Amino acid sequence: KAGVTQTPRYLIKTRGQQVTLSCSPISGHRSVSWYQQTPGQGLQFLFEYFSETQRNKGNFPGRFSGRQFSNSRSEMNVSTLELGDSALYLCASSTGTGEGDEQFFGPGTRLTVL
Amino acid sequence: GEDVEQSLFLSVREGDSSVINCTYTDSSSTYLYWYKQEPGAGLQLLTYIFSNMDMKQDQRLTVLLNKKDKHLSLRIADTQTGDSAIYFCAVLPLSGGSYIPTFGRGTSLIVHP
Numbered sequence: 001k002a003g004v005t006q007t008p009r010y011l012i013k014t015r016g017q018q019v020t021l022s023c024s025p026i027s028g029h030r031s032v033s034w035y036q037q038t039p040g041q042g043l044q045f046l047f048e049y050f051s052e053t054q055r056n057k058g059n060f061p062g063r064f065s066g067r068q069f070s071n072s073r074s075e076m077n078v079s080t081l082e083l084g085d086s087a088l089y090l091c092a093s094s095t096g097t098g099e100g101d102e103q104f105f106g107p108g109t110r111l112t113v114l
Numbered sequence: 115g116e117d118v119e120q121s122l123f124l125s126v127r128e129g130d131s132s133v134i135n136c137t138y139t140d141s142s143s144t145y146l147y148w149y150k151q152e153p154g155a156g157l158q159l160l161t162y163i164f165s166n167m168d169m170k171q172d173q174r175l176t177v178l179l180n181k182k183d184k185h186l187s188l189r190i191a192d193t194q195t196g197d198s199a200i201y202f203c204a205v206l207p208l209s210g211g212s213y214i215p216t217f218g219r220g221t222s223l224i225v226h227p
Contacts, residue, residue: 004156033214042219043157043202056214090156103215105149105156 004106023091031096136203
């Protein structure tokens, strides 16, 4: 069974630009969650999509948005990039139907904003 | 909301036991997890414990839960250099049917020969 894949693995952008990151979950998983990981703040939850609908949302500004397609693949978009958006962005997939069901993480996309 | 705290660093000698500690605030938490992150990789679930358990053992890993003190620990016996990684504690609060755990900041475990 293929794991969670994220593309691209590395990305360099400049302030003010926008970026789109992609996540393909494990086959059969309907939930995709996105996290931002930085040395200072640790792992922070961005949002979760389940069956093409945003089901949970963290405390991030509206510049951060996402969507999920009918095949459960998800994209995350960050508009008007700021230096502080430099981070490792992780996505995790799960069945999303049971409390405590395991989240499987992808390797992440390393975003650097110059 | 839920708050999860971990110490940032732990250094041990190869062959010794490592104990990584975590405290949390929401006493209604149902599932408590330990994840491992190796350099350049995502998080991998190591083990988890239900809130109605006090201890869980899985090969070299022992998880202890003290619900009264809201304290979770992960003990790694016979620590090896390959155990060097960041270890995250995560807690699933019982609130609103959300299945999203809250993560601590991670403890960097450094194992030296």
